Amino acid sequence: MKLLLLALRRLAASLPALVLILVGLFLLLQLAPGDTVDALMAQMGGGDAAIAADLRRFYGLDLSVAARLGAYLWRLVTLDLGFSAIYGKPVASVILERLPATLLLMMGALFFAFSFGMALGVVAARRVNQWPDTLISTLGLIFYATPSFWFGLMAIVLFSVYLQWLPAGGFGDVAMGYTGWAAIWDTATYLVLPVLTLALIFLAIALRIMRASMLEVQGMDFVRTARAKGLSETRIVARHVLRNALLPMVTLIGLQAGTMLGGSVVVESVFTLPGLGRLAYESVVQRDLNTLLGIVFVSALLVIAVNFVVDLLYARLDPRIVG
C-alpha cells in the first residue's frame, strides 16, 4: 500500500512537468521557420498562393498562436490528441499504429542489454584483471564508442548483403502475407539486427556499471561474513553480491528507457522500422505539431510507466526503500 502511495505521488509530481514540456515544445516549434503547409508545398513541388491560403484555413493555421495553444490544451484535457496533418487521421490512431514496433524494439533492446550486460559484468568482476575481464572490458569500450547508425549499416552489409541471413530492413515480409507463427517468426527475423544495434551501446554501459558495482559489493563486510560462514562461492555471488549490486543497474534501466526512445530514431531510420522515433522525425520535418506533441505525450507516459516498474523492482530488491 505504502508502495502504491509512493508511486502515485511520483505520478502526480510528473504531471506539471508533462504540461510544461508540451507547452514549451509548442512554443519552440513556433520559432521554427515555416509551417506544415510550407512542408506540404515542398513535397508537392509547388502550387499557387490561393491553394496555400486554403490549406492554412483547412489546418487551422490562420488562427493566432495563443488561440491554437489554448485549443490544444483544452483538447488534451478531454484526452483528444487532435488530428494529424500529414496522416489525415486522429493522432491517437497514428501513434497506436507505430507503438508496437517501438515497444518491441525498446523492450527487446532493454532485455538484451541488461541480461547480457549483467552476465558479462559478473564474469568480468569475478575474473577481475585476468584475460576474461580485459576481453569483456575492451569489447564494452568498442561497443560504447561505435555510433549506432554505423553499427547498424555494417550489420546490414555483413548479414543482409553478403551473408543474406537476415533481411536488410522493414518490419515483416509484406509481399508474402504470413499469418500466425510464421508471421511471428518472420517479424522476429526483422527485429534481430535493430535490437542488437540499439542494445550494444546500452550493453556496454550496463556491463561497466555491473562490473564496478560487483567489485564494490564483493569487498564489503557482509560478503566476508558470508564467506566465513562457509557458503559456496556460487551462493555468495547469487544471493548476496548480485542482489545488492543490482540496485544501480535497476536505476540505470529507468534512466535509459528515455534515452533509448531517443536513440531509436537512428535505428528505426537505418532499419526502416515503423516506430515512434521515425514518426517524430517526420513530424518535425513536416511541422505536424499535433503528432509531435502526441508523441511527446505518449513517450512521457512510457517513461513514467517504466520508472513505475523500476520503483516496484527497487522495493523487491531492497525492502528498506519503501519503509
Place this chain on the structure above:
Amino acid sequence: MSGPTRREVFLMSGAAMVPASAIAQETPRRGGILTVHFATEQRILNPSLQASTGVYIVGGKIQEPLVDLDAAGNPTPVLAESWETTPDGRAITFKLRQGVTWHDGRPFTSADVQFTAMEMWKKILNYGTALQQFLTAVETPDAHTAVFRYERPMPLGLLLRGLPDLGYISPRHVYEGTDIRQNPANTAPIGTGPFKFVQYERGQFIIAERNPNYWRNGMPYLDRVVWRVVTDRAAAAAQMEAGQILFSPYSSLALADMTRLARDPRFEVTTRGNEGNARTNTIEFNFRKPELADIRVRKAIAHAINIPFFIENFLGTYAKPGTGPIPSVSADYYTPGSPQYGFDRALANRLLDEAGHRRGAGGVRFSLRLSPAPWGEDIALFATFIQQSLVEVGIRVEIVRLDAAGFLRSVYNDHNFDLASGWHQYRSDPAVSTTVWYRSGSPQGAPWTNQWGWTDAAIDQVIDNAATEVDPARRRALYADFVTRVQTELPVWMPIEQIFLSVFNRRLRNAGNTPRWASSSWHDTWLAS
C-alpha cells in the same frame, strides 16, 4: 580517390548495358512482385489532387491520365483516344476510350472527366490551377466525349504536354458530394489503371495488385507492386543490394552509392525513363540587396563560378552545363544562342570593380548569405562550390542551411536571403512551371515563383503572349525571345541541367522505355526470372 573516377564508372556502366534488341526479343514473363523504393512518403496518393513525383510513383499505376508520352516523347492516347481543337483554341474535344471500368466496377465516362477537371484540376491540383485557370466548362455531349471550353485561347500543344502530369482522372461517384481533401480514397485510390490498390501501412509499405479487368488485354504482366518506405538513403542502397528493392526512382540514393551500384553487373544506373523530368540548378538573386540589384554584380557572380569543373568533379556525366530556363531535352522549345556567362575570373573582378565594390580588409568586397534548398545532395555540394568560388573574387558567402519548410518560408515568403540555390523543374512546356520564375505578380509566399523583387514589363508581356499563342511556330519564337531576355537580365541563373537517375535491378524488363517511365503506369513492365 583510388580506382576509377566517377566519370569512368558511369561510362563503364553504359558499356555493360544489355543491348536493347536482346530485351525486345524476349517473351514477357507473367507474375512476380516488383518492389520499389519509396523515399518521400506523401500525404495523399491521388495524382489528380497533387502533382509530384512522390505521388506519381504510386498513384500513376492505379489511376490514369487522359494522355501520356510515348517512347519518342510525343503525346499518346490513354483514357482519351483522340483530340482536336478549334482554330481559335477555345474548345478542345477529347474522344474517350470505351469499355473502361473503375476498380470498383463502375464504368468510366465523360462525367468523370468533367468532374475531375472542374473540381480537382482547376481548384486543387498544384500547377493544374494555373494551367486550367481559363477553363470555363467541360461539356459532355455523350458518355465518351468531353469538350473543354476556354475563356482565352489554349494552345493544344501546351495542354497535351501538361496532361501527362496534370491530367489524371478520378472517379466522380467516389468524390462527388464529399470533402475532396478529406476523402478516404485519397490514400486508398480507385482508378482505371493496371494495378488495384490493396493496402497502405504508413511508414512501411503500399501494396497494389494486378487489375484483371484492365483495358489493355493481357496486361499488366506483374502480379503485384510493393512500395517500401525507406527514408535512409544508405539503408535503401543496402536493400537494393540485398534484393529487397528492385527499383529506386528519382535519384533517391546517395551519389556515392549510385556510383558503386553502377559498377555492379546486377544493377543499372541510368537517366533513361526520366527525360521528361529535367531540372536545372538555380542561383536566385534577391534584388532587395542593393549589391545584387546591379546587373554587373550578378554577371560577375556567374562569371566567377567554373560550372564545367564543378560538373566534372562532383556530378559525373549525367549533368551538363545549362544554357537557361528551358533545358536541352525540350525538343520543342530549346533554343541555343542566348547570352551565356562562361568562367572568367578576371572579368568577374573587373565587373565588381566597375560596380564600385573595392576590395576592403582581407580582400573582401562584401558579404552575402546563401540559402541552399535541403533536397538533393548536389545542391549542398553546389552551395559549397559557390562559396569557395566567390571568395576568390572577394565576395564572402555565409551558407544558411534550413529544412524544407524553413527554406520555402524564408526565401519565398519572408525574402530573408541574398542568394538561394535549388532546383527548377521543367515540366514539358515552359508555361507549366518555368515562366512563373520570371513573371511578376505572384503572391508573396508562392514557392518557386518570382519573389526576387524584380519586375520587367516586357518579359511579362512575352510570357503572357506565349501562354495563349495557338500557333506552334509563333509560340516557339516567343519562348526564344523570352530566354534571350531573361538571360540578359539574369534575375535567376540556371547554369546546370540534370535528369533524375533511376537505379534498376537488371531483372526488370521494359523499364525506362518512356520519358516519364517512373511516373507512368508500368502496364508492360515485367520481371525476368
